[in-house]
Amino acid sequence: MTMTRAGRFLVAVTIAAAVTPMSNPSAQSPLAPQAPRAAQPPQATQTVQATAEASERWETAFRALPEAARIRAYDERMSARPHHVGSPYDKDNAEWILARFKEWGWDATIERFDVLFPTPKVRLLEMVTPTRFVAKLDEPALAVDPTSTQKAEQLPTYNAYSTDGDVTAPLVYVNYGRPADYDELERLGISVKGAIVIARYGASWRGIKPKVAAEHGAVGCLIYSDPKDDGYFGGEVFPEGPMRGKDGVQRGSVADMPVYPGDPLTPGVGATPGATRLARADAKTITRIPVLPISYGDAQPLLVALGGSLAPPAWRGALAITYRTGPGPATVHLKLAFNWDIAPLYDVIAKIPGSTYPDEWIIRGNHHDAWVNGAGDPTSGMSAELEEARALGELRKQGWQPKRTIVYAAWDGEEPGLLGSTEWVETHAAELEAHAAVYINTDANGRGYLDMSGSHTLEPFINGVARAVEDPEAHISAWARLQAATIARGTPEERAEARTRGDLRIDALGSGSDFTPFLQHSGVATLNLGYGGEDDSGNYHSIYDDFYHYTHFADTDFAYGRLAAQTVGTAVIRLADADLLPFDFTRLADTVRGYVGEVQALLKKRQDEVGERNRQIEDGVFAATRDPRRPLVAPAIEAMPPALNFAPLENASAALTAAAGRYQKALAAATARLGAITAGGGNTAPNAAGSIAAMRAVNAKLMQSERQLLDPAGLPNREWYRHLLYAPGFYTGYDVKTLPGVREGIEQRKYAEADAEIARAAKMLDRETALVDAAAAELARISPIAK
């Protein structure tokens, strides 16, 4: 179907008088024609014709270019051999990607960093009592799956940045190993002090499990994949179906990334050859206890041998066993030792210079390293990015020149801990501060619905992009399909909003991919995009995430790879060519207002819970309902959470809402003065009008808008994370905490800290309000220039 678009207008922009070499020293040629060949040529008076029609023609032309067959070929090529950090094929892929960018006309280079990357030297897990069992710790090759046989190049199953250790201790089952699971164990009267815990994968990020276990005194940690979470409970197992089989293991990093991502030895600075490095013993993100991931084939004999309490109903998985907590009688011996090597990272960085606003950068990235072959994670996403890059190169041959500079990145070392992106961001911090307008991230791509997450200033923009691309199966826009899914599956409130709000809400970002350093360390407005939801699988971070699996069970014909390339490429073209960056502050203010309400409700809920529990304790309810055969430990009286003064936050939120309204008015007035404005294909900002210098002045403010949400002091106990609106949860890992200082202060019962964080968050919003007003003032200076 054809996407309908708002008006089409012709706008005359004269730049000759407005742009002096002084005001734009780095622009190679501000007088160069920006219009496509099909549009009117520049006149002798150095007036440039920029048209909404032209920009729409370019993006329409772009969307016809990506080909599923090429994406398939890239995916097959890059996943042909294991390509983890430090492996020969990781470097080979980086060089191959570099050659492709160059072939397609990009100015491309490889940036190398040297990072700590441990690989296993010793892995031993055995049960020593009550019976003896030695864990296999191996994913077997399957005859039907050709790359699963590449044993010599595969990384063994392990968790990167586990510390070395040799421990023998009774085993305790801790469900998902979240803080709340330990609260339940405490009620059951079970301590993990001196024990080895076994947690199942899921519900929190894996690195949280050993961290919380160590906080509770455990000496070792096993993490297994229960079939309820990604095995036979959810469908046929591989190779008959996509789910994880008995021997499948999820590798993965357990570095304490909520403290800081990137190379554990170089927090805050790039891991360049001359960088000062911490001693390994001083690296805060390496685990305190040894941790090893295992299959359910290896976990089942251990779980069967547990005695002790019956596990609470919600803790029971899909194994045909009675789940018990222990401790013991199973005692296990876990011995791990690693090669603590420094390994090279190869980031591929490719650029197209901007013609009009070369100092404003649109950055886009996906990682190229995998745990093993990684045909899904990451090469399905990397392949789509490459096809975008080819199509953009093709568009340039046809005469297109982006107004802004476009930077495409293929990151290395994402899997061990966002290494390539973090080290690059830390190395280029000053340039990003000055030039970065927007970062767009993708990772593994699949079949299904568009996931739109990121900075809420970009919510209307990305909704507009989603309306412009067509789902290959339903033949409606990706936006309409997502709207239908929200109506079909959402809560009554979500359903009502999806029908009437106009734009679908985007999710806030926590962590789990390369957007983190851009958004949460450097304050670059960010989007994370991808398709998925119709391709359940259980091959995550295993040797079976490969081309055979992907082409049998995921986006088998790469139709959604093509759609991903069309979607992200459209977003890049619009961001690169819109004369005013399409930032919207009303949606940001609306979202912030919601968060302020949430943290107030959270405190109220905590007060209600504590009040009710204290009352039950005082009334003897726990004593009266105690089953002597299954005794529970009564909880202790807890101090009532105090009232907190949310007024500074409420006032700052209201002020931001008012400023956002003023900006919208200034935008509308500028639009009216210029008389000719396009909606930019769903973009709420003008696409072209007035002088380039005036536009640049507004953009300079807009580019700094996300930076205002940072505080250089960072979050409590994790100063690397500087964003006061979005952060990964300290105890969730990937899941976002919005207004993190305030929210986690309340959750962690640090009420004085929460109080101080309210004041800090209010100041952060006040900075944003001042910025929005300054941007509106610059908008007021935009005036029409006669032809």
Ligand SMILES: [Zn+2]
């Ligand atoms: Zn990935």
